[in-house]
Amino acid sequence: xxxxxxxxxxxxxxxxxxxxxxxxxxxxxxxxxxxxxxxxxxxxxxxxxxxxxxxxxxxxxxxxxxxxxxxxxxxxxxxxxxxxxxxxxxxxxxxxxxxxxxxxxxxxxxxxxxxxxxxxxxxxxxxxxxxxxxxxxxxxxxxx
Amino acid sequence: xxxxxxxxxxxxxxxxxxxxxxxxxxxxxxxxxxxxxxxxxxxxxxxxxxxxxxxxxxxxxxxxxxxxxxxxxxxxxxxxxxxxxxxxxxxxxxxxxxxxxxxxxxxxxxxxxxxxxxxxxxxxxxxxxxxxxxxxxxxxxxxxxxxxxxxxxxxxxxxxxxxxxxxxxxxxxxxxxxxxxxxxxxxxxxxxxxxxxxxxxxxxxxxxxxxxxxxxxxxxxxxxxxxxxxxxxxxxxxxxxxxxxxxxxxxxxxxxxxxxxxxxxxxxxxxxxxxxxxxxxxxxxxxxxxxxxxxxxxxxxxxxxxxxxxxxxxxxxxxxxxxxxxxxxxxxxxxxxxxxxxxxxxxxxxxxxxxxxxxxxxxxxxxxxxxxxxxxxxxxxxxxxxxxxxxxxxxxxxxxxxxxxxxxxxxxxxxxxxxxxxxxxxxxxxxxxxxxxxxxxxxxxxxxxxxxxxxxxxxxxxxxxxxxxxxxxxxxxxxxxxxxxxxxxxxxxxxxxxxxxxxxxxxxxxxxxxxxxxxxxxxxxxxxxxxxxxxxxxxxxxxxxxxxxxxxxxxxxxxxxxxxxxxxxxxxxxxxxxxxxxxxxxxx
Ligand code: SF4
Ligand code: SF4
Numbered sequence: 001x002x003x004x005x006x007x008x009x010x011x012x013x014x015x016x017x018x019x020x021x022x023x024x025x026x027x028x029x030x031x032x033x034x035x036x037x038x039x040x041x042x043x044x045x046x047x048x049x050x051x052x053x054x055x056x057x058x059x060x061x062x063x064x065x066x067x068x069x070x071x072x073x074x075x076x077x078x079x080x081x082x083x084x085x086x087x088x089x090x091x092x093x094x095x096x097x098x099x100x101x102x103x104x105x106x107x108x109x110x111x112x113x114x115x116x117x118x119x120x121x122x123x124x125x126x127x128x129x130x131x132x133x134x135x136x137x138x139x140x141x142x143x144x
Numbered sequence: 145x146x147x148x149x150x151x152x153x154x155x156x157x158x159x160x161x162x163x164x165x166x167x168x169x170x171x172x173x174x175x176x177x178x179x180x181x182x183x184x185x186x187x188x189x190x191x192x193x194x195x196x197x198x199x200x201x202x203x204x205x206x207x208x209x210x211x212x213x214x215x216x217x218x219x220x221x222x223x224x225x226x227x228x229x230x231x232x233x234x235x236x237x238x239x240x241x242x243x244x245x246x247x248x249x250x251x252x253x254x255x256x257x258x259x260x261x262x263x264x265x266x267x268x269x270x271x272x273x274x275x276x277x278x279x280x281x282x283x284x285x286x287x288x289x290x291x292x293x294x295x296x297x298x299x300x301x302x303x304x305x306x307x308x309x310x311x312x313x314x315x316x317x318x319x320x321x322x323x324x325x326x327x328x329x330x331x332x333x334x335x336x337x338x339x340x341x342x343x344x345x346x347x348x349x350x351x352x353x354x355x356x357x358x359x360x361x362x363x364x365x366x367x368x369x370x371x372x373x374x375x376x377x378x379x380x381x382x383x384x385x386x387x388x389x390x391x392x393x394x395x396x397x398x399x400x401x402x403x404x405x406x407x408x409x410x411x412x413x414x415x416x417x418x419x420x421x422x423x424x425x426x427x428x429x430x431x432x433x434x435x436x437x438x439x440x441x442x443x444x445x446x447x448x449x450x451x452x453x454x455x456x457x458x459x460x461x462x463x464x465x466x467x468x469x470x471x472x473x474x475x476x477x478x479x480x481x482x483x484x485x486x487x488x489x490x491x492x493x494x495x496x497x498x499x500x501x502x503x504x505x506x507x508x509x510x511x512x513x514x515x516x517x518x519x520x521x522x523x524x525x526x527x528x529x530x531x532x533x534x535x536x537x538x539x540x541x542x543x544x545x546x547x548x549x550x551x552x553x554x555x556x557x558x559x560x561x562x563x564x565x566x567x568x569x570x571x572x573x574x575x576x577x578x579x580x581x582x583x584x585x586x587x588x589x590x591x592x593x594x595x596x597x598x599x600x601x602x603x604x605x606x607x608x609x610x611x612x613x614x615x616x617x618x619x620x621x622x623x624x625x626x627x628x629x630x631x632x633x634x635x636x637x638x639x640x641x642x643x644x645x646x647x648x649x650x651x652x653x654x655x656x657x658x659x660x661x662x663x664x665x666x667x668x669x670x671x672x673x674x675x676x677x678x679x680x681x682x683x684x685x686x687x688x689x690x691x692x693x694x695x696x697x698x699x700x701x702x703x704x705x706x707x708x709x710x711x712x713x714x715x716x717x718x719x720x721x722x723x724x725x726x727x728x729x730x731x732x
Pocket of ligand 2: 011012013014015016017018019039049051122123124125126127128
């Protein structure tokens, strides 16, 4: 299955268009935080940027930790599906994610990337790619 | 929309208390420039000095902030230490989105802390931490320390001052997120006078979007126009630095304290040269896919045996002019070194560079000596300038203290007024001709961005003073609309009135959209009234002799026409700033 890969973050300019797009299009929020992808400056702005985004673990520890089935593994290639109606906002998924890719809003709702790719066209520097898993490095090398 | 009125967070540094004020008036005052003026009228006192603890320091955003691309700027409104009058300065970085997500339309800071402190605000907190250990620290060190004092990477903005703000330099800037600035007119000194070393704004709230398809549609159209057309390519490509060679070619680039307007040494400092040899990467204000911020790479040998360190320095047209051509520098790496020094001290790069250009000529002419400058200053020699920049930041002696109050103040003391390149404040880098010289001398912010005078000068124009002045006034009003939204002025080609109206309507601000042009004019008048109340006398604003000696592509300056234009514009400003009797509380 296709997976979002932040493949070329060395090109990132920190505009946060991706986070704003995910919040706007997937979660219907005006936010730079309640989004599947979030951009941090790595050690202060002067050293560039990094993306906090789901790496599509297979099997996903967040889904294993979820007591309600709100998060469940996608059928292949890792990552999760989310059914918000089942979520009790316990935050177990947030604690289970080893890389801190799941954000919580002020009401404790969790936000995780569902690998839909809607942020990709909003990145002006082509940092992001929706691709088959395992293609990330190949993509990085062939990028113009 | 989040709410129809303005939600303003007031912070009093004296009492260390905060409260939220709900202010009506969105249809008339829009946000940004308009909201800043409204709040200054409410909380400021044009009769008291700028440094009075009661004076407010205002940061305002607008109705479109965060909702649309390039709506990424914050307006800072304050009484300027440069001239003691009401002014504005604009900056981006993450400041605008941080304020949006901290759920405030404006942050107003009054009072004075008992000792140096850092303020942290967010949607759920206000915290003032004593920070005497930060006093005296440069801008970069301060930024690093504040990052460690408060959590929240990626979703916060850090505003801070350097030594120049602490010592009351009239052109001290506020640095925003390392690479952006509230650069001009001395807002940094206002923070310093309040004992406020830094502000961390935590953008930790989120909001529902408008129902329906309209918002998504308008967003998409604007985004495509900004990213898929060539409208923004000049900012994306070489950036504003692309103007350096173009203006040199047009005989409009100030060199060596404006003793020349073109020079063959241009190749070393052109935008093309910077891109080829120095450009390391780009970065952007939050919410802007254009990413016009160009960051250069500077490698410095600090020890024998090949020991190096490297620095990353943001460059733009203006600092290349002020710390490059204006100081006779023809080596781009040398210019980057000076930019880095200016950043550290927290000085405005334009004023700092132009002030040192004046000092260099004053030294050549014998109006001052090395007893004053403490270091040799020679056009083209970076080492002396680096030392002088530090002296200017910390105010080492009386000479540097005077110079830090403004080049014309120092020039008056040392008898060098004729060659002080001051147009209201130290000039911006456009020796384009009569229109620009008059516009910058008299206009509201004394900024090259107050009108398009510098581009009008680059084309043949009729010597019709009333027509040109009418253009300045109209241009100002339309720019005010954009800086009330608050959009980046680089996007003014995309954000036409019609576009802004669509955007506002999609968020539920139909009434605001309908009143846009009138609001622009009302805000314009209020800003001028505030400026006049704080002492502005446009008729007395003169243009130094150096500007009548300039030769541009059009030939020598037409001094007679320049004087007519100056008087016409000054008269028009008096009219704009006239009090409306009976209509408002504060008259006369
Ligand atoms: S792929 Fe979809 S869910 Fe993941 S960050 Fe992008 S827009 Fe959000
Ligand atoms: S949209 Fe692209 S350039 Fe902008 S922050 Fe996201 S990854 Fe970086």
